[in-house]
Amino acid sequence: MxxxxxxxxxxxxxxxxxxxxxxxxxxxxxxxxxxxxxxxxxxxxxxxxxxxxxxxxxxxxxxxxGHQKDGxxxxxxxxxxxxxxxxxxxxxxxxxxxxxxxxKTTASSHVFQTLPKHMRRRAMSHNTKRLPRRLRDVANRMREKSLLASSKKKKEPAKSKSRKARRRHGNLLLEFNRRQRKNIWLETHIWHAKRFHMVKKWGYCLGVRPTYKCYRPCYRAMSSHCLLQDLSYYCCIELKGEEDKLLAALSQLTSKEGGPTFAAAMCLSGGRQGSVTVYRAGQYPSQPLGPVTYLWRPRTAELTHRQLWIWAHPTLKQDLLPELQSVCLCSEAVVTPVEPEVSCAEADPTVQVEAKSENIPDNKLKPGAKRKRSRKDASEPAEKKILGDGTRLPSTPVTWKSSSTGIVINDLTMEIVRYRLIGPQSHSVLAETLEAATVCDASMDLKSPSLWWPQHCKDQSNISLHQQQTGVFDLLKGICSTGELSPGTVLGLTVDDPRLTLPQKKVKAVPCVSQAQEADEEKRRELMMRGVPQQCCQSFLWDQSVRDNVTDNKLSEQELNRTRSELLVPGSRLSPTPPQGRVPILLVHQPGKQVGNELNSWGAGWDLLLPKGWGMAFWIPLVYRGVRVAGLHMSLKHSQNKAAPHFPHDYPDCPAGARFQEEQEAEFLDKFRRRPPAKRTNYIKHGCLAPFRCPWQQLAEEWELLTTEGGAEGKGYGQTESTTKTDVIEEVTSQQNIAATNPSSCFNVLRNRKSLRLLSAWCRPTASRGKRQRPGAAVPPLTPSAVTSFNAAHRMSLLWVRLTLLSKGNPEAHAMVCVPTAEDLKLFSKNKAGSGPQEPPHKDHFKSRIKRKKKGSKKAASSLFSSDDRASDPITPKDPQSSSDLILGLWPDPLPSVTSHCSRVTLGWITQGDFSLSVGCGEALGFVSVAGLLNTLLNQPVEHRGKLLLRNPTSLHYRFVKLNIDV
Amino acid sequence: MEIYGAPHYFTAGVQAAHRKMTEPRSPGMSSVPQVIPTHTEPSSQAVEMDPVEYTLRKRLPRKLPKRRNDVYVNMKTDFRAQLARCQKLLEGGGHREICVHGLGLAINRAINIALQLQASSQGALQLAANTSTVELIDDLEPEDPDEAGEPMTRTRNNSAIHIKVFYPDPQ
Structure with missing residues (x-):
């Protein structure tokens, strides 16, 4: 042993x-x-x-x-x-x-340990006089020795300083900087960390959900007031260059079939934010990367170059950035900024020396500022709070340019703070929080020549632009709901520091009830119809130098509080506005639910874009206006209620989505394994092949084979469904290996708008209402020939669907979407409220094998066991894998045919499902195979078209669902 | 209960929230009394004849501040639930009067609710109806292959009814 x-x-x-x-x-x-x-x-x-x-x-x-075995x-x-x-x-x-x-004493023993227990006394090692005299000498010697040793040791654990020392500002910052070396903190991190469950995800520390219970309050906030999220972890990539070259490069990444691209006229002018799904260059139907939103800077007279911001999820960025570099031919990394503009970091020190004698508050600020700066110069980033991306090495390039096309790519990750406000009241919150900047007069100008706002105020055109923007913003205050605006509207603005108008107590922002003047009413109508005028979309936030200037010159919280304490009336607004307190921002309208016919514009809101460093300065005032704050969990629910796919959860064909699926599977499996075996769900018995993931590839392949087989056999598939099905499926199982070797590539998700529209029309029951729906555009009827041609055009594709439960039931993730048989539908039409059919329980053939394996391991005869076990095994000997990774209740890896495993044919799986508070019944979102769906629709009677079955992985009960394809 | 979930209470009338329109003046639009082709860009005045396809997206109707005794009727919530809500306001809520609003298809239902309230009160309640016109805004998103089309908006009008249901003063 x-x-x-x-x-x-x-x-x-x-x-x-x-x-x-x-x-x-x-x-x-x-x-x-x-x-x-x-x-x-x-x-x-x-x-x-x-x-x-x-x-x-x-x-x-x-x-x-003890007794030894080998004697x-x-x-x-x-x-x-x-x-x-x-x-x-x-x-x-x-x-x-x-x-x-x-x-001889052994090493570990103290002197008093030689004494019997009844003679020991408390604190003997401390006070040797408590020992019997005969042992005192030895004890004294030992004590001296240990004292010597401890004094030597004392030098090194100096790291545990006193709490006071640790909490000192500089030390605290150092500690914070150390802790965010691996995962970046957002600017609101500390606020969140006190209130949220945090996770380290995608290289950031993000809040998942608040520690207090607030699922329903958050939903209510979304649908009737305002919900706030910090989305600063989204990555911004800036592209600069000539418009046609940019468009030519970017057109390789997108396709017009999937909706408007980067070149869409309404977005190109800069008046709207657009969104698009990006593919690998020139690979359109296959190899998507993921969804991005983009924003063009409006054309200006003096700038010939266009500027484009692409906002992407952090997991998408690692795929997107190389792709952008390759299509723009941008390979040269530039370490220093390309723009020859004077960066304010260089300009500042000299300026501050000049301004030193002028006013006292500035003077007070300076020593600290100078010290920081000098330290930075000495390449010691100590005490400096990290703003922006802290994990990046200073030498890592963030800018790439191309000599041939002249395009410059700039990685603006963490340079711009992005807050999302969701809900109909979100702009009354904004209207209450933000206040358009007051214009500087000439006297202020002289005092602080380094600040950007006074300089901009010199220019008359800037002032008139600012007044126009202010006018639009004031008009917006009169609008009650966010959904009334044209979707994707952009408004640039310069605002005062919102900390100046912080209310004493938390208040709930309500829309201001003002009887609008006739002229205002007319203006408002104009705004609603035409949207924000072109020039008002301009913002100085686009300007790198202005951004840096604003970030560097932010008034510190301490300074602000000092001025506050000097106020004559406590709690009143600080005035005049200190010269540093003007911030350029961008407001971007987020359209709510746009697809489908129900709940139009649900979850519309505004995105607030700020220069970095100003995050907390805007966050607290927003929170003080009674918004609710939510984390990642709620953003998932938000997109679920909007029936929109959420990245990366619902993009299984994108690399980021595939990675996410793997992580999720590992996580679920881990959780499953942590339960005691007797308490685990036996998914084999439930007939659930893959409870923790969705084998999309296999599904697409099997349906591909099924349809080709079905085509060869003719139209017999429909009538004698059950018999042919089994035949075909047997063939499928036999041909699976062939299909696997076939290089017919990966599955993809159907994003072609026209095809989606066609499918959407097909899956509606074309009953009485059918005539009213589409008088102009005639939909080709659902015929076998139409289906075959459609299938040929979209091979191996999946379809994003929304399923609404017709009776009770709460769908879960990875639930199966199945085809009802004719008898099921008959029963359903008889009894609408009745529960659906049941799946007969399956048999777990692996259980005995696991048991035998356990016994076998005790006997330590594993080599013999596996061979004769397999010979005697009754089920298909399809899994020649080692029996070591058999888990009780889970099907081992090479899955049998996923479509035909249960009594109802499987079409697809659910990726998100929950009880939907907005609809009032269970609602599920997921993918189904296009080929399978068309086959099903073709065979279903017209009045039942689009009715499917849904079964949770932990249940044997099928529920009827209604299929919706929203375009 | 979301009462003024505005789209529900009129989309039921015009089923598809978005449709492709090859000819904007198709019979499907006959329910819209006046189609005002305003506010397109001045250059594209002949947009009516444009072969470009548009996706129609309806915006929410203008929302007005809501008092406690305002009831906005929609076509999605169950009729009995809406009626019960009104009754609760009048009896338990202590309001002397409530206002029942209905837009488009929901006008019918608003009238129904008001009449039911009156009938169940044995003549204690009185009604006063007002009608109005609400201006609605549609967004037309172009779907052309060369993506040069500007998005358009147009307004159309829809009728609305506002019924005051009240206990008359004793004198």
């Missing part, structure tokens, strides 16, 4: 001062006289036992506790005779060794 390493170590430590061996070989007594020096074992008689000892592992050689200790046969002299000598050696061992 092996001893664990730690045990061996401990024993070795204990035995350090002990004599080497006290064992006297018993077998030496066999030969009486031969043994002269038994302890050393020199005699002939000892040769055998000693050599035997040496073969055993070295840790054996001392004493070993180390006891000799089998008793000696016939003993020689007295040798025997006595051997015993004497033993005794002396034992005495030696007893007298």
């Amino acid at each position: 092996k001893m664990s390493a730690a045990k061996a170590k401990m024993r070795e430590k204990k035995m350090r001062n002990q004599p080497a061996s006290v064992q006297y070989p018993e077998s030496s007594t066999e030969y009486g006289g031969g043994a002269d020096h038994p302890v050393t074992g020199g005699g002939q008689s000892n040769v055998r036992p000693f050599s035997k000892r040496q073969r055993t592992p070295p840790n054996r050689s001392g004493w070993v506790r 180390g200790g006891y000799a089998r046969e008793m000696p016939k005779f003993i020689t007295a002299g040798a025997f006595a000598r051997a015993r004497a050696a033993e005794v002396s060794a034992m005495l030696k061992a007893v007298t």
Whole structure:
């Protein structure tokens, strides 16, 4: 038997001062006289036992506790005779060794440990006088020794400073900077960390959900007031260059079939935010990367170059950025900024020296600022709060340019703060929080020549633009609901520091009820019809130098509080506005639910874009206006209620989505394994092949085969569904290997708008209402020929669908979408409220194998077992994998046919499902195979078209659902 | 209960919330009394004849501040629930009067609710109806292959009814 390493170590430590061996070989007594020096074992008689000892592992050689299996200790046969002299000598050696061992103290023991327990006293090691006198000397010596040792040690644990020292601002910042080396903190991190469950995801520390219970309040906030989220982790990539070159490069990434692209006229002008799905260059139907939103800077007179911001999810960025570099031919990394504009970091120190004597508050600020700056110069980033991306090395390039096309790509990750406000009242919150910047007069100008706002105020055109923007913003205040605006509207604005108008108490922002003047009413109408005028979309936030200037010159919280304390009336607004307090922002309208006919514009809101460093300055005032704050969990629910796919959860064909699926599977599996085996769901018995993931590829392949087979057999598939199905499926199982080797590539998700529209029309029941729906555009009827041509055009594709439960039931993730049989539909039309059909319980053939394996491992005959077990196994011997990764209740890896595993044919799976508070019944979102769906629709009677079955992985109960394809 | 979930209470009348329109003046639009082709860009005045396809997206109707005794009727919530809500306001809520609003298809239902209230009160309640016209805004998103089309908006009008249901003063 092996001893664990730690045990061996401990024993070795204990035995350090002990004599080497006290064992006297018993077998030496066999030969009486031969043994002269038994302890050393020199005699002939000892040769055998000693050599035997040496073969055993070295840790054996001392004493070993307990009875040993291989019979180390006891000799089998008793000696016939003993020689007295040798025997006595051997015993004497033993005794002396034992005495030696007893007298010598082992290392770990203190002096008082030599005392019997009843003689021990409290604090003996501290006060030696409590020991009996005979032990005091030794104890004193020991104590001195230990004191010496501890004094030596004392030098190094100096790291645990006092709390006061640790909480000192500089030290705290250092600590914070250290902690965000791996995962970046957003600017609101500390606020969130006090209130949210945080996770480290995608290289950021993000809040998932608040620690307090607020699921329904958050939903209510979304649908009737305002919900706030920090989306600063979204990555912004900036592209600069000539418009046609940019468009030519970007057109490779998108396709017009999937909706408007980067070149869409309404977005190109800069008046709207657009969204598009990006593909690998020139690969349109296959290899998508993911969805992005983009924003063009409005054309200006002086700039010939266009500027484009592409906002992408952090997991998408790692795929997107190389792709953008390759299509724009941007390979040269530029370390310093390309723009020859004066960056304010260089300009600042000189300016501040000039301004030193002028006003006191500035003067007070300066020493600190200077010290920081000088430290930074000395390449010591100590004490400096990280703004922006802290994980990036300073040498990592963020800018790439191309000499051939002149396009410059700029990675603006963490440079711009993005907050999302969701809900109909979100712009009354904004209207209450933000206040258009006051215009500077000339006197202020002189005082602070480094600040951007006074300089901009010199220019009359800037002032008139600002007034126009202010006018639009004031008009917006009169609008009650966010959904009334044209979707995607952009408004640039310059606002005062919102901390100046912070209310004393948290208030709930309500729309201002003002009887609008006739002229205002007219203007408002104009705004609603035409949207925000072109020039008002301009913002100085686009300007890197302005952004840096604003970030650098932010008034510190401390300074602000000091000015506040000097106010004559406590709690009143700070005025005049300090010259630093103007911030350029962008407001971007987020359209709510746009697809489908129900709940139009649900979840519309505004995005607030800010320069970095100003995050908290805007966050607290927003929170003080009574918004609710939510995390990642709620953004998932938001898109679920909007019936929109959420990235990366619902993009299984994108690399980021595939990665996410793997992570999710590992996580679920881990959770499943942590349960005791008897308490786990047996998914095999539930007929659920893959409860933790969705094998999309296999599904698409199987349906591909099924349809081609069905086509070859003719239209017989429909009528005798059950019989042909089994035939075909058998063929599928046999041909699976062929399909796998076939290079017909990966599945993809159908995003072609025209095809989606056609499908959407097909899956509606074309009953009485049908005539009213589409008088103009005639939909080609659903015929077998139309289906075949559609299938040929979109091979191996999946379709994003929304399923509404017709009766009760709560769908879960990875639930199966199945085809109802004719009998099911008949039963359903008889009894609408009745529950759906049941799946007969499956048999777990793997259970016995696992049991046998367990027994087998005890017998330690694993090699024999696996071969004869497989021969006797009753089920299809399709899994020749090692039985070691069999988990009770989970199907082992090469899955059998996923479509035909259960009594109803599987069409697809659910990726998100929950009880929808907005609809009032269970609602599920997921993908189905296009080929499978068309086949089903073709065979369903017209009045039941689009009715499917849904079954949760942990249940045997099928529920009827209604299929919707929203375009 | 979302009462003024505005789209529900008129989309039931015009089923598809979005449709492709090859000819904007198709019979499907006959329910819209006046189609005002205003506010397109001045250059594209002949937009009516444009072969470009548009997706129609309806915006929410203008929302006005809501008092406690305002009831906006929609076509999605169950009729009995809406009626019960009104009754609760009048009896338990302590309001002397409530206002029942209906837009488009929901006008019928608003009238029904008001009449039911009156009937169940044995003549204690009185009604006063007002009608009005609500201006609605549609967004037309172009779907052309060369993506040069500007998005358009147009307004159309829809009728609305506002019924005051009240206990008359004793004198």
